[in-house]
Amino acid sequence: MNVQFKKGVLELCVLVLLNKKDRYGYELVQKISEQIDISEGSAYPLLRRLTKEGYFTTYLKESTEGPPRKYYQLTDSGKSYLHDLLQEWEEFTNGVNQLIKEGVNGD
Amino acid sequence: MVTKKQFLTKLNASLKRLPSSERQDILQDMEEYFEIGIEEGKTEEQISASLGSPHQIAKELAAAYRVEKVGETATASNILRAVWAVIGLGFFNLVIVLGPFVALAGFIIAGWIVSVSFVASPILVLINVSIHPQIFEPFDLFFSIGLAGLGLFIAIGMFFATRAITNGFVRYLKYNVGLVKGGMKHVQY
Structure with a gap:
């Protein structure tokens, strides 16, 4: 799939995953790459950017195995950003689906 | 095939222009990523292959950092660094960032030159009179x-125009960092 396209969607994926619960970086990246073929390293610049823009906060939490892990937590402004993105996404996919339907039915 | 150590060394080298606190933080994130992967039974080589090119990751991190800096303080040198870093992300950015940048910078510089030379024109007349x-x-x-009066008005206008253009352009850079070239699979290094 197109690189630009994926990157836009990556932001949405990260926000959606954090909406349910706090997660650490590795977990986030694995969850996404189970579904979408991404270069896993590209998630990190994204995570840092969104953190600096105030959409996430981070904290360290001890793990039962190995060193402490950095967890990402969605802030209130992150939640409202997610809300906006989801709405855009729905409008966009509805539009595309409508066009596909018309195209496949062949009018 | 790249080991954890090689990957981190390359990433560190590509990030050398960033402040060390920022760099340490990034390297720690990547180290954590490797450690968890290894706990889950992956090899260092598998993990670094799935991460992609450290050079590309570094470029994106650097661009994001520079653009963030401009957001804090928009000095000319900060803007130039940010433009340079965003252009470095790929050819596409060269076209869509450099073009508008040169045009806007040209406009701002020309505007200021006009206003300064208008304001200075009485002095030039006086110099001329003293010589001839x-x-x-x-x-x-x-x-x-x-002309000097007109130059002052232009200067006031340019002051606001410069500020508005700078803010707008910084937003445009931010948008570019988010938009282009991520998730590049199959990047060779």
Whole structure:
């Protein structure tokens, strides 16, 4: 799939995953790459950017195995950003689906 | 095949222009990523292959950092660094960032030169008079004072235009960092 396209969607994926619960970086990246073929390293610049823009906060939490892990937590402004993105996404996919339907039915 | 150590060394080298606190933080994130992967039974080589090119990751991190800096303080050197870093992300950015940048910078520079030279014009007339007193025309002096007034107005306009253009351009850079070239699979290094 197109690189630009994926990157836009990556932001949405990260926000959606954090909406349910706090997660650490590795977990986030694995969850996404189970579904979408991404270069896993590209998630990190994204995570840092969104953190600096105030959409996430981070904290360290001890793990039962190995060193402490950095967890990402969605802030209130992150939640409202997610809300906006989801709405855009729905409008966009509805539009595309409508066009596909018309195209496949062949009018 | 790249081991954890090689990957981190390359990433560190590509990030050398960033402040060390920022760099340490990034390297720690990547180290954590490797450690968890290894706990889950992956090899270092598998993990670094799935991460992609450290050079590309570094470029994106650097661009995000530079653009963030401009957001804090928009000095000319900060803007130039940010433009440079965003252009470095790929050819596409060269076209869509450099073009508008050159045009806007040209406009701002030209505007300021015009206003400064208008404001300075009475001084130039006076210098001219002191060198060649025989060709003094009162009209020159009045006209140049008028120009100076106009120059002041242009300067005020340019002050606001410069600020508005800078803010707009910083937003455009931010948008570019988010938009282009991520998730590049199959990047060779």
